[in-house]
Amino acid sequence: MKIKQLKLHPIAVADGPLRSSYGLHxxxxxxxxxxxxxxxxxxxxxxxxxxxxxxxxxxSVRSRVEGMDPFQLTxxxxxxxxxxxxxxxxxxxxxxxxPGENPLDTHARTFAAIEVACLDAIGKALGRPLCDLVGGRxxxxxxxxxxxxxxxxxxxxxxxxVREDEYGEILTPEAVVRSCKQMVAQYGFKEIKLKGGVLPPxxxxxxxxxxxxxxxxxxxxxxxxxxxxSIDTSVHVGESLKGELSDGGYLEDPCAAIEGMAEVxxxxxxxxxxxxLASNVATTCFAHVPVAKETDGVQIILSDPHYWGGIGAQQxxxxxxxxxxxxxxxxxxxxxxxxxxxxxxxAAVCPALTYACDTHYPWQTSVDEVIVGGRxxxxxxxxxxxxxxxxxxxLDYDQxxxxxxxxxxxxxxxxxDEAEMCKHVDPNWKRILPRW
Amino acid sequence: MKIKQLKLHPIAVADGPLRSSYGLHxxxxxxxxxxxxxxxxxxxxxxxxxxxxxxxxxxSVRSRVEGMDPFQLTxxxxxxxxxxxxxxxxxxxxxxxxPGENPLDTHARTFAAIEVACLDAIGKALGRPLCDLVGGRxxxxxxxxxxxxxxxxxxxxxxxxVREDEYGEILTPEAVVRSCKQMVAQYGFKEIKLKGGVLPPxxxxxxxxxxxxxxxxxxxxxxxxxxxxSIDTSVHVGESLKGELSDGGYLEDPCAAIEGMAEVxxxxxxxxxxxxLASNVATTCFAHVPVAKETDGVQIILSDPHYWGGIGAQQxxxxxxxxxxxxxxxxxxxxxxxxxxxxxxxAAVCPALTYACDTHYPWQTSVDEVIVGGRxxxxxxxxxxxxxxxxxxxLDYDQxxxxxxxxxxxxxxxxxDEAEMCKHVDPNWKRILPRW
Numbered sequence: 001m002k003i004k005q006l007k008l009h010p011i012a013v014a015d016g017p018l019r020s021s022y023g024l025h026x027x028x029x030x031x032x033x034x035x036x037x038x039x040x041x042x043x044x045x046x047x048x049x050x051x052x053x054x055x056x057x058x059x060s061v062r063s064r065v066e067g068m069d070p071f072q073l074t075x076x077x078x079x080x081x082x083x084x085x086x087x088x089x090x091x092x093x094x095x096x097x098x099p100g101e102n103p104l105d106t107h108a109r110t111f112a113a114i115e116v117a118c119l120d121a122i123g124k125a126l127g128r129p130l131c132d133l134v135g136g137r138x139x140x141x142x143x144x145x146x147x148x149x150x151x152x153x154x155x156x157x158x159x160x161x162v163r164e165d166e167y168g169e170i171l172t173p174e175a176v177v178r179s180c181k182q183m184v185a186q187y188g189f190k191e192i193k194l195k196g197g198v199l200p201p202x203x204x205x206x207x208x209x210x211x212x213x214x215x216x217x218x219x220x221x222x223x224x225x226x227x228x229x230s231i232d233t234s235v236h237v238g239e240s241l242k243g244e245l246s247d248g249g250y251l252e253d254p255c256a257a258i259e260g261m262a263e264v265x266x267x268x269x270x271x272x273x274x275x276x277l278a279s280n281v282a283t284t285c286f287a288h289v290p291v292a293k294e295t296d297g298v299q300i301i302l303s304d305p306h307y308w309g310g311i312g313a314q315q316x317x318x319x320x321x322x323x324x325x326x327x328x329x330x331x332x333x334x335x336x337x338x339x340x341x342x343x344x345x346x347a348a349v350c351p352a353l354t355y356a357c358d359t360h361y362p363w364q365t366s367v368d369e370v371i372v373g374g375r376x377x378x379x380x381x382x383x384x385x386x387x388x389x390x391x392x393x394x395l396d397y398d399q400x401x402x403x404x405x406x407x408x409x410x411x412x413x414x415x416x417d418e419a420e421m422c423k424h425v426d427p428n429w430k431r432i433l434p435r436w
Numbered sequence: 437m438k439i440k441q442l443k444l445h446p447i448a449v450a451d452g453p454l455r456s457s458y459g460l461h462x463x464x465x466x467x468x469x470x471x472x473x474x475x476x477x478x479x480x481x482x483x484x485x486x487x488x489x490x491x492x493x494x495x496s497v498r499s500r501v502e503g504m505d506p507f508q509l510t511x512x513x514x515x516x517x518x519x520x521x522x523x524x525x526x527x528x529x530x531x532x533x534x535p536g537e538n539p540l541d542t543h544a545r546t547f548a549a550i551e552v553a554c555l556d557a558i559g560k561a562l563g564r565p566l567c568d569l570v571g572g573r574x575x576x577x578x579x580x581x582x583x584x585x586x587x588x589x590x591x592x593x594x595x596x597x598v599r600e601d602e603y604g605e606i607l608t609p610e611a612v613v614r615s616c617k618q619m620v621a622q623y624g625f626k627e628i629k630l631k632g633g634v635l636p637p638x639x640x641x642x643x644x645x646x647x648x649x650x651x652x653x654x655x656x657x658x659x660x661x662x663x664x665x666s667i668d669t670s671v672h673v674g675e676s677l678k679g680e681l682s683d684g685g686y687l688e689d690p691c692a693a694i695e696g697m698a699e700v701x702x703x704x705x706x707x708x709x710x711x712x713l714a715s716n717v718a719t720t721c722f723a724h725v726p727v728a729k730e731t732d733g734v735q736i737i738l739s740d741p742h743y744w745g746g747i748g749a750q751q752x753x754x755x756x757x758x759x760x761x762x763x764x765x766x767x768x769x770x771x772x773x774x775x776x777x778x779x780x781x782x783a784a785v786c787p788a789l790t791y792a793c794d795t796h797y798p799w800q801t802s803v804d805e806v807i808v809g810g811r812x813x814x815x816x817x818x819x820x821x822x823x824x825x826x827x828x829x830x831l832d833y834d835q836x837x838x839x840x841x842x843x844x845x846x847x848x849x850x851x852x853d854e855a856e857m858c859k860h861v862d863p864n865w866k867r868i869l870p871r872w
Contacts (some may be wrong), residue, residue, distance in 0.1 A: 071564060072572040074785060126562060128507060134571075135748055136508040286759045290729075312571055319752040320759060323722045349510060 001042070001125060003118070006065045007035040010055050011403025012410050013368040014156030014163045015334050017424070018149040021197030021228035022098055022431060023417030024424055027158040028410055029334035033370060033400055034058065036070065036117040044070065044121025045395055047338035047370075048113035048306055049100055052413040057110045070118035073312065080111045095227045095256040095433060098415065099280045100307040100333055108285065108309035115310035116342050116391075123390030130345040130390050134311055137348040141382040145222070145356040146180050146189035147332065149363070150198040152425075156365070161406065163365045171199070173210035180211060183362055189381040190219060191248075191356035197225030201233055201436050205240045212244045220248030220355075227256040227281055230434035234264040238275050245275045250300050250329075250355075252278040256433050258288065262297035276300050280331040284308075286316070293324045300327035303353065305346040306339065318350035330357035336364060337371040341391040344383040356381070370399045437478070437561060439554070442501045443471040446491050447839025448846050449804040450592030450599045451770050453860070454585040457633030457664040458534055458867060459853030460860060463594040464846055465770035469806060469836055470494065472506065472553040480506065480557025481831055483774035483806075484549035484742055485536055488849040493546045506554035509748065516547045531663045531692040531869055534851065535716045536743040536769055544721065544745035551746035552778050552827070559826030566781040566826050570747055573784040577818040581658070581792040582616050582625035583768065585799070586634040588860075592801070597842065599801045607635070609646035616647060619798055624816040626655060627684070627792035633661030637669055637872050641676045648680045656684030656791075663692040663717055666870035670700040674711050681711045686736050686765075686791075688714040692869050694724065698733035712736050716767040720744075722756070729760045736763035739789065741782040742775065754786035766793035772800060773807040777827040780819040792817070806835045 012028040019025075030050025037043050048054055064079055084107035100109065116130075123130045131137040148170070155165030167179045180192055192211055196204040208223055221244050229237065234254035238245070245251050254264060254277070261277050268275060280302035283292045292298035303317050321328045330347060340361055347353050361376070369375045371393040376383060386392030421429040448464040455461075466486025473479050484490055500515060520543030536545065552566075559566045567573040584606070591601030603615045616628055628647055632640040644659055657680050665673065670690035674681070681687050690700060690713070697713050704711060716738035719728045728734035739753050757764040766783060776797055783789050797812070805811045807829040812819060822828030857865040 069568075069572075071568045074572040074574045074787065076572075078574055078787065132505075132507045136505075136510040136512075138510045138514055290760055293726075316752075316755040319755060323756060324726055351510065351514065 001070060002039045003036045003065055003068050003070055004039050005037040006058070006062050007037065008055055008058055009033040009400050009404055010050055010407045011370065011400065012050070012406035013334060013336060013364055013403065014161070016156045016165055016167070016363055017152040017154060018363065019151055019198040020149070020195050020417065021226040021435065023421035023429065025334070025417060026412065026415065026420045027156055028406060030407065030413070030415065031334070031336060032058065032113070033338065033395065033403070034113045034117050035395070036065065036114070036121055038070065038121050038125070040125070042121050042124045044117040044119070044124065044390065045338055046113050046116035046120065046342060047336060049109060049333070051415065053106070054109065057106050058113060061110060061114065065114055070121050073115050073118060076114065077111050077309070080107045083107060095281050096431070098333070098417070099284060099304065099331055101415065102284060105285060105307050108313065109307050112306055112308070112310035112313070115312065116305065119311060120390035127389050129385055129388065129392060130311070131348040131385060134315065134349055137385060138351045139348050141379065141384045142344045142347040143191065143356040143382045144189060144359045144378065145191040145193045146183040146187070147358050147360060147362070148176055148180055148183070148192065148194045150195065163367055173203070173207040176207040177210050177214045181214070187362060187378040187381055189356070192219050193222040193224060193358060196223045197228030197435070201229065201237050205237060208241050208244050217247050221245060222249045222252055222278070224252035225254060227253050227433050228435045229254050230436065231255050231260050231263050233434065233436045235267045238264065238268045238273060239271060242273045242275060246273070250276045250278040252302070253281040258282040258291055258295055258297035262295040265296050276327060278302055278329060280304065286320070289317070289320050289324065289326070293326060298326070300329055300355065302329045302331040302358070303350070304331040305342055306333070311346050311349065314346040314350050318352040321352040327354065328352040329355035332358035332360050334360045334364065337369055337376045337393055338391065340376050340383060341393050344385065345391060348385055368403060370396055370403055372396045437506060438475045439472045439501055439504045439506055440475050441473040442494070442498050443473065444491055444494055445469040445836050445840055446486055446843045447806065447836065448486070448842035449770060449772060449800055449839065450597065452592045452601055452799055453588040453590060454799065455587055455634045456585070456631050456853065457662040457871065459857035459865065461770070461853060462848065462851065462856045463592055464842060466843065466849070466851065467770070467772060468494065468549070469774065469831065469839070470549045470553050471831070472501065472550070472557055474506065474557050474561070476561070478557050478560045480553040480555070480560065480826065481774055482549050482552035482556065482778060483772060485545060485769070487851065490545065493542050494549060497546060497550065501550055506557050509551055509554060512550065513547050513745070516543050519543065531717055532867070534769070534853070535720060535740065535767055537851065538720060541721060541743050544749065545743050548742055548744070548746035548749070551748065552741065555747060556826035563825050565821055565824065565828060566747070567784040567821060570751065570785055573821060574787045575784050577815065577820045578780045578783040579627065579792040579818045580625060580795045580814065581627040581629045582619040582623070583794050583796060583798070584612055584616055584619070584628065584630045586631065599803055609639070609643040612643040613646045613650045617650070623798060623814040625792070626817045628655050629658040629660060629794060632659045633664030633871070637665065637673050641673060644677050644680050653683050657681060658685045658688055658714070660688035661690060663689050663869050664871045665690050666872065667691050667696050667699050669870065669872045671703045674700065674704045674709060675707060678709045678711060682709070686712045686714040688738070689717040694718040694727055694731055694733035698731040701732050712763060714738055714763070714765060716740065722752070725756050725760065725762070729762060734762070736765055736791065738765045738767040738794070739786070740767040741778055742769070747782050747785065750782040750786050754788040757788040763790065764788040765791035768794035768796050770796045770800065773805055773812045773829055774827065776812050776819060777829050780821065781827060784821055804839060806832055806839060808832045
C-alpha cells in the first residue's frame with residue numbers, strides 16, 4: 001500500500017460572531033480537508049487548519065507524501081522536522097497568535113494532517129477503528145465540555161448564506177447561563193468552559209458564579225481569557241473563583257507566558273489556593289513541557305492533535321504528562337466532524353487526558369458539515385468511538401464541494417480576529433495584553 | 437482476531453562463566469518463550485526472563501490474555517498496572533538486583549512479554565514487520581556493541597552438555613583486547629562496552645586504555661561496573677579515562693543511586709570533564725527519569741523493552757529522552773534470537789536511541805538457539821530488520837523442547853550470581869557496594 005495521490009480541499013465554514021481576547025470571529029472559518037488515496041483504492045481523510053498558509057505547507061510535502069507507505073510515519077516525521085525551521089525553546093512561547101497559527105509549529109501541523117489521513121487509510125485497509133491501530137483505546141467514549149463564548153447576536157455566514165443561530169447575543173451572566181442550558185440540554189455536556197478575556201473581569205467572575213449557581217458543583221467550571229489579564233488580575237480572579245474553579249475545574253492561560261503563570265501559581269498557593277492553571281498558549285510544543293513542570297507555571301496542558309503533531313504526538317504528550325505528573329485536557333478550534341472524530345480517537349488513546357475536551361462543534365451547523373450522514377451525534381456529552389474502520393466517517397463530496405465554493409468566494413485567506421473586531425465592533429480595537 | 441491460547445516455554449540456555457559485580461553467571465541462564473495463538477491460527481511470539489517468578493507472573497494474567505483482542509494493548513496495560521504493587525518512586529531505585537529482577541517492575545516485564553507477542557501476531561496477520569506497525573521505523577539496521585566480560589576459562593553448560601568457548605579466560609587487559617578483536621572480527625561491531633566492577637579499578641582502567649590503543653578513537657568505549665565503585669573511585673576512573681570515555685562513549689552506573697551519580701557528575705564537570713554518565717541500575721522505570729534529569733545524575737538512559745514495558749514503552753522512553761534532552765542506549769541480559777529481534781525492532785522505532793545497543797548474543801551458541809534457521813546474523817555490527825512480518829523469526833519447536841528439557845533438569849529456578857560465585861570462586865564472596 002502506497003499513497004498514490006494527496007488531495008487538498010480548502011473550505012469555508014460559517015461561524016458566528018464569537019468573541020475572545022484575540023478579537024471577533026469572522027463570518028467564515030477556514031479549514032482544509034485532506035485526502036490520501038492509496039494504490040489499492042483506499043482513501044484516508046483528515047481535517048486541518050485552513051487558508052493559504054496551511055495549504056502551502058501541505059503542498060510543500062506533496063512530492064514526499066505521494067509514493068509514501070502510510071505505515072512509515074516516523075520516517076516522514078523525521079523528514080518534515082528536518083525541513084522545519086527549528087527555533088530555541090523560549091522563542092516558541094508566544095501569546096499573540098491563536099493556538100495553531102504559530103509559524104514555528106507549521107511542521108507539526110502539516111505532519112498531523114498527513115498522519116491522521118494515513119492512519120485513517122490504514123484503519124480502512126485493516127477494518128479497524130483508528131484508536132485501536134496505535135496501541136488500543138483506554139476509553140470507548142470521549143467526554144466534551146460545553147464551550148461557552150461571549151458573542152454578538154446572529155449566526156455565521158453572510159449575504160444569502162446566513163446560518164440561523166439559536167444562542168443570540170451572549171454578553172451578560174444571564175445570557176451565558178442561558179446558552180449553557182441550551183447546550184447542556186442539546187448535547188448532554190457535564191463540564192463547562194467559558195471563553196473569557198472579553199468583558200471586564202468582574203463581569204466574567206459573575207458569569208462563572210452564575211453558572212455554578214445554576215449547575216451546581218457537579219459541573220466542573222473553567223475560564224480561559226487567553227492571557228488577557230495581568231498577574232495581579234489573574235490572582236484576583238483566581239482568588240474570587242477559588243471555590244468555583246478548584247472543584248475539578250481550572251484557570252486557563254490567565255496571563256501571558258509560563259513565567260507569569262508561575263508567579264500567579266506561587267501567589268495563589270501562598271494563599272492556600274491550589275486551583276490548577278491550564279494552558280494552550282504558554283505551552284504549545286514539547287519544548288515547553290519541561291519548562292511548565294520546572295516553573296510550576298502550568299499544571300494542566302491542553303493538547304490538540306492538530307498542532308501538537310497528530311495522534312502519536314497526543315500519546316507522547318499523555319506519556320509525558322503521566323511521567324511528569326501533569327494533567328491533560330484538549331484544546332479546540334472551529335472544526336467539522338472529521339476533526340471531531342480525530343480529537344475523539346486521539347483522546348481515546350491518552351490515559352492522562354482526564355478532563356472533558358473542548359469543542360467548537362456546537363457553534364457550527366449541519367449546513368457546513370462535510371461527512372456522510374450529517375453531524376456527529378453526542379451521547380450524554382460524549383462522542384462514542386464508532387464500530388467502523390479508521391476515523392469512522394466518510395466525506396460527503398457534495399458538501400465538500402459546497403465548502404470549496406464558499407472558500408473561493410471569500411476575500412480572505414487567513415484568520416484575522418483583530419481585523420474583524422475593527423470592522424464590526426470598534427474601528428480602533430487592538431489586542432492589548434494585559435487588557436485588565 | 438482474539439487470543440485463543442497463551443503458551444509458556446521455560447527454557448535453559450548455556451552461559452559461560454562471565455563475571456560482574458553481581459558475581460558469576462551460572463552454567464545456564466533461564467529464559468521463557470511466550471506464544472499467543474489467535475483464533476485465526478496465527479502465533480505471535482516473544483522471549484522474556486526465565487525461572488519460576490516470571491512464569492508465575494505470566495500465569496497470573498492467563499485468564500485476562502486468553503480471549504483478548506491483541507490490538508487492545510492500552511487496556512491490557514491499564515489492567516496489569518492496576519494489579520501491580522505500586523511503590524513510591526524512591527523505593528524503586530535499587531542497586532542490588534540485576535536489572536530486570538526488581539519485583540516492583542514485574543508488571544512491566546509481564547506486559548512486555550505479552551505486548552511483543554501480540555504485536556508479532558498482528559504483524560503476521562497484516563504481513564508487516566513489527567516496527568512498521570507502531571509508527572514505522574527510523575532506521576533499517578540497528579547497531580550493536582561488542583559487549584566484553586571478564587570471565588573464567590570455559591564455556592556454558594555442564595556435564596555432557598558443555599558448549600565450546602572461543603574466548604577462554606579473560607582476566608587481563610590483553611585478554612580483554614583479544615576477546616574484543618575476536619568479537620569485532622566475527623560480528624563487525626563498531627562500539628565497545630566492557631562489563632567492569634570485577635577487578636581492581638586500575639586493572640579495568642588499563643583494559644580500557646588497551647582497547648583504545650588497539651582500536652583507536654573510532655570505536656567509542658564504555659565501562660559499566662554496576663555500582664561497584666565509591667563516589668571517589670568513580671571520579672578517579674572518570675578522570676583517568678576522560679579521553680577514552682568522552683569520545684562517544686560513557687561511564688555507566690559507576691556507583692550506587694542517582695544521587696551518588698549526581699555527585700560524580702558535579703565533580704567531573706568541575707574538572708571540565710563532561711564524560712556522560714549512563715544508567716540502567718539507578719534508572720529502571722519512568723518514575724526515575726525526571727529525577728535523573730533534575731539531579732543531572734544520568735545523561736544517558738539504557739532502555740530495554742523486556743523490563744521497561746515493551747516496544748511502546750521504548751518509544752515512550754525515546755520521546756521522554758528527546759523532550760528532556762537525555763541520551764538513550766539499550767541494556768541487555770542473556771538472550772536468544774527472539775529477544776534480539778525484539779530489541780532490534782524496538783531500537784528501530786526510537787529516534788533518541790543513538791548508541792549501539794548492548795547484546796549478550798555472542799556469549800550464546802547455536803546449540804541453544806530456538807529460532808528457525810539458527811542464529812541471527814549480524815551485518816557489520818548491525819542486525820537488519822528482516823523483510824518479514826512481525827518480529828521476522830519463527831520458533832524451532834524441537835529446539836524449544838530441548839531448552840525445556842534442559843530447564844527441567846536444572847536444580848535452580850532463579851538467577852543467583854552470588855551463590856555461583858561462592859560455589860566456584862570464593863566460598864565467602866559477597867556483593868559489597870562500594871567494593872572499591
